[in-house]
Amino acid sequence: MSITRTDAPHSVLAPLADAGLEVPVLGGGRVRHVNLDIAASAPALAVVAVHVERVLPYYASVHRGTGYLSQASTALVEDARVAVARHVGARIDDHVVFTRNTTDALNLLASAVPGDTVVLDIEHHANLLPWERRGRRVVLAQPTLSATIDSLAAELRPRPAALLSVTGASNLTGEVLPIDVLASLAHEHGARLAVDAAQLLPHRRVDLAASGIDYVAFSGHKAYAPFGAGALVGRADWLDAAPAHLAGGGAVESVGLAASVWRTGPERHEAGTPNVIGISAIASALGELERLGDDARRSHETALTERLHAGLAGIPGVRVLRGFADVDDRLGIATIELERGSVGLVAAALAAEHGISVRAGRFCAHPFFDRLAARANGLRASVGAGSSADDVDRFVDALARLVADGPAHAYDRTPAGWCPRHDDRPRPELG
Structure with a gap:
């Protein structure tokens, strides 16, 4: 599955402190990091x-x-x-x-x-x-x-x-x-x-x-x-x-x-x-x-939200969770569950093979999640003021490939979650 790119990777409303950050992926090489875990912790604005x-x-x-x-x-x-x-x-x-x-x-x-x-x-x-x-x-x-x-x-x-x-x-x-x-x-x-x-x-x-x-x-x-x-x-x-x-x-x-x-x-x-x-x-x-400006931020994030949900709707075997049938106003958050397979494994592969950060679990909202979902855990992607259309496109493309074909590398389920069996990514030098 492929979505046409309409803007540059860094065409964002608000520059973030992590803009342009590259992360290693399995098998060697580095890619621009895509942070779609904004709902959990947002990076600092550059200013x-x-x-x-x-x-x-x-x-x-x-x-x-x-x-x-x-x-x-x-x-x-x-x-x-x-x-x-x-x-x-x-x-x-x-x-x-x-x-x-x-x-x-x-x-x-x-x-x-x-x-x-x-x-x-x-x-x-x-x-x-x-x-x-x-x-x-x-x-x-x-x-x-x-x-x-x-x-x-x-x-x-x-x-x-x-x-x-x-x-x-x-x-x-x-x-x-x-x-x-x-x-x-x-x-x-x-x-x-x-x-x-x-x-x-x-x-x-x-x-x-x-x-x-x-x-x-x-x-x-x-x-x-x-x-x-x-x-x-x-x-x-x-x-x-x-x-x-x-x-x-x-x-x-x-x-x-x-x-x-x-x-x-x-x-x-x-x-x-x-x-x-x-x-x-x-x-x-x-x-x-x-x-x-409130209007500029809302317009930017609404466009990304619509793009995210439209992309997810085109992937077979993916269901987006919704709480209320009569609410159209939503932030740039989408939580999905898969018809088959583990969202934890998919989240690990998104990070290790594609440099894309999302979140898997029940998101500290257990009663609500358990009522909405048929599976034990979900996968959440979230955007913000510093996100771009390219971020959304990369996520949707990578998710579609993982749902259809599975990860390209082997993973083991550990007490810490799904981890690459052979993780050759170097640790960052943080001092």
């Missing part, structure tokens, strides 16, 4: 990598240091807080709390919710597990989104809940949920709305004030700033009343052996030395996404 290199010499302690570098690092963190608030349309009295990632942010929020939380079974584990011991009520998604919203209303109507927490876009199917509708639904029944925007925010603008979202959580590593930071943004009252997420320096006004006085505000949950570089990288990435 973010430059920004990190520029600010590293100024790294120092924050908030209490008197030196020039300390004041510069403090400014990086606090300027980033303002940038994040602006980017997500935060209300003037919302808190921006920096965390390690979305999972960390939602665990923090779970400790602050004064009542039950309602979730859907389609959620990533980051938005399923934190509520498990805190009054979690799970609503089963229906074949259509409209019926699912009706089921949520039926759950919320007779029995109050404090929070409805939903994904902004499925990491399994890419389907985008109507956040403003869900915010209205939650508020109508006396609940607040939290959005796991780990997948959505890097690709679509999120606006708390305009959409009625009460809390949003996201990760830098999915938003082209993979330096170990994330954020929770939202209403102050629950966060100020919650126990400190971490007990330590910076979270307290004063410490006594009998009792301590805890701060309110973001500092209450940011004990210890913050990830200054990671936090600043998030601000840099969000600024670059704003510069690229």
